[in-house]
Amino acid sequence: MRFYLETLGCPKNTVDAEMMGELLRQAGHQETDDIRRANLILVNTCGFIRPAREESYKVLKELAAQKRHGQWLIAAGCLAQRYGDEIRRQVPQVDAIIGTQNWPDIVHLVEELLRSHEPVSLVRPAGALVTSVTRRAKGAATAYLKIADGCDASCAFCAIPLIKGPQRSKPLADILREAEELVAQGVREIVLIAQNTTAYGRDLGLRDGLPLLIEEILAHVPHLRWLRILYAYPQDVSERLIELMARAPQICHYLDLPLQHGHPATLRRMGRPYDLDRVQTLIASLRRAIPDIALRSTFIVGYPGETEEEFEGLLDWMTTLALDKVGVFAYSPEEGTPAVRLPNHVPPDLIAERYERAMLHQQAISLQANQHQVGRELEILIDGAGDGLSVGRSYREAPEIDGYVFLLQELPVGEFVRARIIEAQEYDLVAEPLHTKQKG
Ligand code: SF4
Structure with a gap:
C-alpha cells in the first residue's frame, strides 16, 4: 500500500507522525508525496488550541473532498484523541481514528481497516503507556527526539x-538507542522535546533527570555536533543543568523557557509560578554562566481577567528580560480547562490588539539582540539552498520556531559552515561564509 502522510501542529506531533511513517514502512508500505497515488491518507491532527483545531478540520475536509474511491482517510493525533466523535460528525468521509496513545498500533489499524472495510477507532484514554519506536531521520541534518509525553503541571489554560495525560518519560536506554541511530543516519543536531523537558525522569524516580540524561547522550554519541533543549519549565532549570550547558560544547547555548506572562496576578490565575524575582535570578544565572546564551520564551495575551495594567506589566517584563526571541499567543479558551470558567474574559478584538502590541514591542527587543550579533563569526547549519542563496541556523535559532540566517551563496545542505554576520533584522540575520566550498 502507498501512504501519504500530513502532519500538523508542534514538533512533538511531527515526531509521532514520523514514527507512524516508520512503522508503516517497516510493515512494507511505501510513502508517497503524491496524494493521488496514495491508498492511505494519514493526517496527524493538532487539537492544542482553537485555531489549531480549526486548521485540522479544514485540512481533513479538503482531503476528504479530494478522496477517490478506494482511498482510506485516517485521522490521528491530538484532535483525534479528544474529539474523535466530532471528527466523524464534521468529516464523515474519515474511515479511521487513531489517538495519541495508540499511534504504535497504526499498522494494526490499517490491517483492521482493510480486513473489515468498516470505520475503525483506536483511542485509548490519555495516560496509557506509549512504547518507543525508532524513527528514521529521512536524510535531514536535524531531528527531534521526544524524551517524554504528557504533563503533570496544572496550567489553568492548557x-x-x-x-x-500525566507525564511518561521514555526509558533512558530507548533514548540512547534512538540518539545513536539518528547520528548513524547523519543527523548533526538533535532537539530534545517533551511537554516539559526539565521534568524528564520524575515518573521514573529520577531527581534532576534532564542533565543526567544529557550526560548519558553525550557520552553515547560523542560525535553529535549540536544538542538543543526546548520546552524547559523555568522552576525546574537546575544549577547542574546550567553548569552542564556551560561546559559541554555540543549543547547549544540556547534555552526555550515558556514563561506565559509577566504579571504576578495573571500568572497566579494561570496556575503558573508567579515569583518574578526567582525568574529574574534564573535568567541572570544563565547569562552569567553562559554569556552568549540565546533565550526564548512564549507569552499569552488576553488571558481571562487580564487588565490593561497587567498587560502593560507584561510589556515591562519583556523589556526587563530582553529575551532574544519571543512567541506571543492570543489566549484561546479550551474546553474542560479551569480558565474557561474564570470571570472577565477579554473581548476578542482587545486580545487581537494586545497581540499586535506585544509582537511590536518584542520586535524592537529582538532586533537589538540580533544587531549585537553583527560582526560575530558563527557556525551555521545549512538547512536549504537554491537560487544563489542558502538558509541556515546558528545555535541561536531553533528549527521551525525561530528565524533564519541567510547566506548569499549556495552551500552544501546539512553541513556546517563558518560565517560572519553582516546584517540584522527583527527575526533573521544575513551572513557571509568564511572559507567554504560552493555547492556542487
Ligand atoms: S502549558 Fe503547563 S500544563 Fe500545558 S503542557 Fe505546558 S507545562 Fe504542561
Whole structure:
C-alpha cells in the first residue's frame, strides 16, 4: 500500500507522525508525496488550541473532498484523541481514528481497516503507556527526539494534560538507542522535546533527570555536533543543568523557557509560578554562566481577567528580560480547562490588539539582540539552498520556531559552515561564509 502522510501542529506531533511513517514502512508500505497515488491518507491532527483545531478540520475536509474511491482517510493525533466523535460528525468521509496513545498500533489499524472495510477507532484514554519506536531521520541534518509525553503541571489554560495525560518519560536506554541511530543516519543536531523537558525522569524516580540524561547522550554519541533543549519549565532549570550547558560544547547555548506572562496576578490565575524575582535570578544565572546564551520564551495575551495594567506589566517584563526571541499567543479558551470558567474574559478584538502590541514591542527587543550579533563569526547549519542563496541556523535559532540566517551563496545542505554576520533584522540575520566550498 502507498501512504501519504500530513502532519500538523508542534514538533512533538511531527515526531509521532514520523514514527507512524516508520512503522508503516517497516510493515512494507511505501510513502508517497503524491496524494493521488496514495491508498492511505494519514493526517496527524493538532487539537492544542482553537485555531489549531480549526486548521485540522479544514485540512481533513479538503482531503476528504479530494478522496477517490478506494482511498482510506485516517485521522490521528491530538484532535483525534479528544474529539474523535466530532471528527466523524464534521468529516464523515474519515474511515479511521487513531489517538495519541495508540499511534504504535497504526499498522494494526490499517490491517483492521482493510480486513473489515468498516470505520475503525483506536483511542485509548490519555495516560496509557506509549512504547518507543525508532524513527528514521529521512536524510535531514536535524531531528527531534521526544524524551517524554504528557504533563503533570496544572496550567489553568492548557488542555494538554487532558489530551495526553500525566507525564511518561521514555526509558533512558530507548533514548540512547534512538540518539545513536539518528547520528548513524547523519543527523548533526538533535532537539530534545517533551511537554516539559526539565521534568524528564520524575515518573521514573529520577531527581534532576534532564542533565543526567544529557550526560548519558553525550557520552553515547560523542560525535553529535549540536544538542538543543526546548520546552524547559523555568522552576525546574537546575544549577547542574546550567553548569552542564556551560561546559559541554555540543549543547547549544540556547534555552526555550515558556514563561506565559509577566504579571504576578495573571500568572497566579494561570496556575503558573508567579515569583518574578526567582525568574529574574534564573535568567541572570544563565547569562552569567553562559554569556552568549540565546533565550526564548512564549507569552499569552488576553488571558481571562487580564487588565490593561497587567498587560502593560507584561510589556515591562519583556523589556526587563530582553529575551532574544519571543512567541506571543492570543489566549484561546479550551474546553474542560479551569480558565474557561474564570470571570472577565477579554473581548476578542482587545486580545487581537494586545497581540499586535506585544509582537511590536518584542520586535524592537529582538532586533537589538540580533544587531549585537553583527560582526560575530558563527557556525551555521545549512538547512536549504537554491537560487544563489542558502538558509541556515546558528545555535541561536531553533528549527521551525525561530528565524533564519541567510547566506548569499549556495552551500552544501546539512553541513556546517563558518560565517560572519553582516546584517540584522527583527527575526533573521544575513551572513557571509568564511572559507567554504560552493555547492556542487
Ligand atoms: S507545562 Fe505546558 S503542557 Fe504542561 S500544563 Fe503547563 S502549558 Fe500545558
